[in-house]
Amino acid sequence: MAIMYALKSSDNEIFEVEQKxxxxxxxxxxxxxxxxxxxxxxxxxxxxxxxxVLEWCKQRQHKTVENENDDNKGxxxxxxxxxxxxxxxxxxxxxxxxxxxxxxxxxxxxxxYLDLPALLSFxxxxxxxxxxxxxxxxxxxxxxxENDFTPEEEKAITAEHGWAFQP
Amino acid sequence: MDRESSGRKVGNExxxxxxxxxxxxxxxxILSFLPTKYAVATSILSxxxxxxxxxxxxxxxxxxxxxxxxRTEDLTNDASTKFENFVNRVLVLSNSVNINKFTxxxxxxxxPACLNSWLFTAIMRNVREIQLDLYDVELPECLCTCKTLEVxxxxxxxxxxxxxxxxxxxxxxxxxxxxxxxxxxxxxxxxSSCPVLEELTIIAHxxxxxxxxxxxxxxxxxxxxxxxxxxxxxxxxxHNFMISAPNLKCLYIQDDTLLSYTVDELHPSCEVMIxxxxxxxxxxxxxxxQQFLRGVGKTKILDLSxxxxxxxxxxxxxxxxxxxxxxxxxxxxxxxxxxxxxxLLDRFPNLEVFIFQKELREPAILEHGLYRPLCVPSCLLSxxxxxxxxxxxxxxxxxxxxxxxxxxxxxxxxMRVVSGKMTLQKKLKLCQKLLSLERGSKTCxxxxx
Numbered sequence: 001m002a003i004m005y006a007l008k009s010s011d012n013e014i015f016e017v018e019q020k021x022x023x024x025x026x027x028x029x030x031x032x033x034x035x036x037x038x039x040x041x042x043x044x045x046x047x048x049x050x051x052x053v054l055e056w057c058k059q060r061q062h063k064t065v066e067n068e069n070d071d072n073k074g075x076x077x078x079x080x081x082x083x084x085x086x087x088x089x090x091x092x093x094x095x096x097x098x099x100x101x102x103x104x105x106x107x108x109x110x111x112x113y114l115d116l117p118a119l120l121s122f123x124x125x126x127x128x129x130x131x132x133x134x135x136x137x138x139x140x141x142x143x144x145x146e147n148d149f150t151p152e153e154e155k156a157i158t159a160e161h162g163w164a165f166q167p
Numbered sequence: 168m169d170r171e172s173s174g175r176k177v178g179n180e181x182x183x184x185x186x187x188x189x190x191x192x193x194x195x196x197i198l199s200f201l202p203t204k205y206a207v208a209t210s211i212l213s214x215x216x217x218x219x220x221x222x223x224x225x226x227x228x229x230x231x232x233x234x235x236x237x238r239t240e241d242l243t244n245d246a247s248t249k250f251e252n253f254v255n256r257v258l259v260l261s262n263s264v265n266i267n268k269f270t271x272x273x274x275x276x277x278x279p280a281c282l283n284s285w286l287f288t289a290i291m292r293n294v295r296e297i298q299l300d301l302y303d304v305e306l307p308e309c310l311c312t313c314k315t316l317e318v319x320x321x322x323x324x325x326x327x328x329x330x331x332x333x334x335x336x337x338x339x340x341x342x343x344x345x346x347x348x349x350x351x352x353x354x355x356x357x358x359s360s361c362p363v364l365e366e367l368t369i370i371a372h373x374x375x376x377x378x379x380x381x382x383x384x385x386x387x388x389x390x391x392x393x394x395x396x397x398x399x400x401x402x403x404x405x406h407n408f409m410i411s412a413p414n415l416k417c418l419y420i421q422d423d424t425l426l427s428y429t430v431d432e433l434h435p436s437c438e439v440m441i442x443x444x445x446x447x448x449x450x451x452x453x454x455x456x457q458q459f460l461r462g463v464g465k466t467k468i469l470d471l472s473x474x475x476x477x478x479x480x481x482x483x484x485x486x487x488x489x490x491x492x493x494x495x496x497x498x499x500x501x502x503x504x505x506x507x508x509x510x511l512l513d514r515f516p517n518l519e520v521f522i523f524q525k526e527l528r529e530p531a532i533l534e535h536g537l538y539r540p541l542c543v544p545s546c547l548l549s550x551x552x553x554x555x556x557x558x559x560x561x562x563x564x565x566x567x568x569x570x571x572x573x574x575x576x577x578x579x580x581x582m583r584v585v586s587g588k589m590t591l592q593k594k595l596k597l598c599q600k601l602l603s604l605e606r607g608s609k610t611c612x613x614x615x616x
Contacts (some may be wrong), residue, residue, distance in 0.1 A: 101185070102185070105185040105186065105189070108189065108193060109189075112190070112193055120193075120196065121196070124193065124196040124197040124199070124200055125200045127186070127197045128197050128198070128199075128200035128201045129200075131197075131201065131205065131209070132201055132202070132205050133205065136208065136209075136211050136212055139209070139212060140212055140213075143184060143185070143186040143187075144182045144183060144184040144185075145184050145186065145187055145212050145213050145215075145216075146184060146213060147212070147213055148213050148214050149211070149213065149214065154211060157210055157211050157217070158211065160256075161207050161208070161210065161253070161256065161257075162249060162252075162253070163204065163233070163249045163250060163252070163253035164204050164205075164207040164208040164210075164253065165208055165211070166233045166249075
């Protein structure tokens with residue numbers, strides 16, 4: 001039987017999760033190692049976000065478990081197929097996040113707080129892809145960034161890094 | 168920790184700027200995934216963003232990211248100068264103590280000294296990874312002796328002077344090189360001079376008029392070696408590979424010609440994958456191939472692509488050598504070889520795991536049906552424990568083969584059949600069919616996915 005832990009979200013919802021799944025979070029892993037994890041583990045993450053985090057962790061977990069089990073047996077071909085599956089899953093996951101940026105940012109903060117490096121990098125890459133090659137005005141609109149520069153200041157920055165602003 | 172969106176998107180209310188509220192370290196992480204041009208351009212978004220980029224630890228300079236490149240073949244001198252000034256300024260203004268990754272893609276450098284000074288800056292800041300895509304440069308010596316550099320990727324025509332100590336890139340574990348008509352001065356020395364190299368990828372493009380090239384790879388630390396050879400033109404140049412890497416775990420060769428490979432001392436558990444295209448067939452020489460196969464055949468794990476199988480079948484016909492060491496064989500089987508699978512199995516007397524996947528492009532040939540040798544392959548009778556068939560579609564020739572293996576596989580433990588895309592109904596029907604087949608081994612399990 002797998003060891004289960006109960007995670008408690010900031011809005012008091014309980015999530016029963018396998019140890020292996022949540023140990024991907026360095027923060028929780030430390031709590032468990034320190035013995036601070038008796039009973040429910042309270043987390044500063046909302047249930048909606050936590051559910052999304054766990055969705056990610058479970059997906060990652062599947063991959064590692066399968067790879068462990070059958071050392072060399074058919075690994076390469078299966079790995080290739082598996083990689084395709086994961087790609088497909090990740091694309092769907094990304095599309096959802098792009099459509100709802102609030103979830104994206106909640107997840108970014110949660111992955112940082114829970115110390116989930118793989119998820120954090122994945123999300124940072126996602127945001128970077130959204131930004132890459134876009135004009136400043138487009139980026140501001142996308143993320144509701146208010147331009148607080150005076151026209152003079154803006155001109156000075158453009159002049160300073162000329163090449164960066166060439167189309 | 169997080170702020171839920173409930174009640175915030177009411178009416179025409181101004182939406183919250185959440186990205187600017189992220190910590191500097193997360194923003195820097197995001198900017199690290201961008202070409203530096205775009206990372207620096209975020210400085211104009213708002214005052215919050217003005218200096219964020221100055222802490223990035225990954226630099227990616229690419230002179231193709233401006234319109235002037237697409238208008239002309241090369242950058243104009245003016246654009247080239249602007250690019251060089253940009254890189255200079257960014258490196259001066261950036262305040263990250265350590266540089267994680269430095270990437271430079273540049274069609275033309277007006278002042279080669281620039282490269283030296285940029286690399287020197289990166290090296291002074293303990294750079295861990297460098298990727299260069301340049302044309303015709305001489306790599307500075309400081310790069311060859313850099314102690315923090317662990318990952319190096321070179322896609323360029325480059326000249327390199329191996330330091331007189333004979334040691335180059337003292338900490339590089341992962342080396343990727345893409346070479347155009349490489350010179351022997353590089354190929355004979357470089358790959359044997361890196362003292363801690365673990366992963367080496369060599370992609371080489373040859374012109375048919377290139378002189379004979381010798382690749383010498385002598386390394387006791389190397390674990391993964393990938394070789395990809397492309398030859399332009401109709402005549403094949405000659406290239407020789409001499410590989411002696413006793414701790415190699417994975418050898419992957421993609422080479423149309425397999426002209427001359429001498430492979431020494433492979434570790435028995437090394438996994439060998441060979442992929443060759445058919446177009447090089449006329450350049451194969453049977454003795455060379457046999458010599459090569461004898462070299463790699465000492466390993467336990469062999470993976471051959473469909474093209475390789477086809478090519479080998481045509482060249483070797485009945486002269487397939489025997490591979491007594493191989494215990495795991497993975498093959499992609501084209502239609503013409505499918506019927507000969509059992510004959511092939513006979514060449515692997517100690518096989519334990521057999522994985523195959525069908526690559527059917529000319530299904531008509533299948534009319535011949537499965538060729539059943541007079542004697543059951545000995546490995547099937549006494550050694551093969553696992554068989555896996557991928558991309559199963561339920562056709563007769565597949566069922567024939569499964570039936571044969573199940574019936575004769577006397578020590579078979581698992582027969583795993585991974586189905587391709589099919590309806591659930593068909594799947595159930597096939598599953599029933601598979602389970603009803605006679606099994607030579609009482610303990611054999613059938614897994615159907």
